Amino acid sequence: MAGQSHYTAARPSFDAPVKVLIVVAPYYKDIADNLVAGAQSELDAAGATHEIVEVPGALEVPTAIRIAYRQSNFDGFVALGCVIRGETTHYDTVCNDSSRAIQLLGLEGACIGNGILTVENHQQAAVRADPAEQNKGGGAAAAALHLVALTRRWGRPSSGVGFKPDSILIAGDPDGSKTA
Numbered sequence: 753m754a755g756q757s758h759y760t761a762a763r764p765s766f767d768a769p770v771k772v773l774i775v776v777a778p779y780y781k782d783i784a785d786n787l788v789a790g791a792q793s794e795l796d797a798a799g800a801t802h803e804i805v806e807v808p809g810a811l812e813v814p815t816a817i818r819i820a821y822r823q824s825n826f827d828g829f830v831a832l833g834c835v836i837r838g839e840t841t842h843y844d845t846v847c848n849d850s851s852r853a854i855q856l857l858g859l860e861g862a863c864i865g866n867g868i869l870t871v872e873n874h875q876q877a878a879v880r881a882d883p884a885e886q887n888k889g890g891g892a893a894a895a896a897l898h899l900v901a902l903t904r905r906w907g908r909p910s911s912g913v914g915f916k917p918d919s920i921l922i923a924g925d926p927d928g929s930k931t932a
Contacts, residue, residue: 763798763894764901770800772896773826775816777809777833780874786881787832787867790889795830798897802830810835810846810868814853821862827903828863828896832889834877835870843870863899867892 774791778784788804795802803826807816810833817829831854837843847870854866867889871877880886 761894761898763794764897766799766901766904768904770798770827770897770900771825772800772802772828772830772893772900773817773820773824774802774804774830774832774893775807775813775820776804777807777813777868779809780834780836780877783834783869783874783877783881784832786878786883787834787869787889787892790881790883790887790891791830791832791865791867791893793883794890794893794897800828800897809833810850813868814850814857817854817857817862817864821857821860828865828900830865830889830892830896831868832892833868834881835868836874836877837872858899861903863896863903865892865895865897865899 772795774788774795776784776788792802805816805820807813813831813833817831820826820829831850833850835843835846835850850868851866851870854864854868858864869877869880869888871880880888883890
């Protein structure tokens with residue numbers, strides 16, 4: 753709709769460094785490159801560091817994020833790619849399953865900005881991906897940063913499970929006056 757404006761929340765600021773993983777499916781390379789450029793610009797403006805990994809398609813994006821979420825030390829994730837409607841129902845499967853998987857990871861606590869475009873044609877994708885137009889890559893990065901900020905704001909100190917002694921008694925100290 754022409755002339756419609758959208759609210760954009762202020763970019764969060766951070767006291768400690770933020771590390772973000774950009775996971776991109778470059779099936780439509782020109783679209784993916786613009787999405788990545790927008791995401792990188794937003795992350796750079798926030799002072800976040802980032803890494804980029806490529807996966808074959810949109811269905812692999814959430815799997816790559818899950819692996820990194822479980823096995824690495826990223827604060828947030830940016831999911832990027834593009835699904836353009838074709839002649840079969842494969843479009844619906846890819847759109848629904850990638851989106852649902854990303855949502856489930858978010859509910860587990862992963863801070864993910866979803867920038868996987870789901871469009872009818874290449875022209876719609878080009879406008880949405882272009883950093884000078886709708887900048888959906890930058891928007892996905894901003895979403896991830898906002899979730900990282902909320903996680904840090906509401907985070908709880910981690911605690912171990914089970915018994916944790918206040919100190920360790922030193923062998924040969926019968927009254928427990930010496931601790932390690």
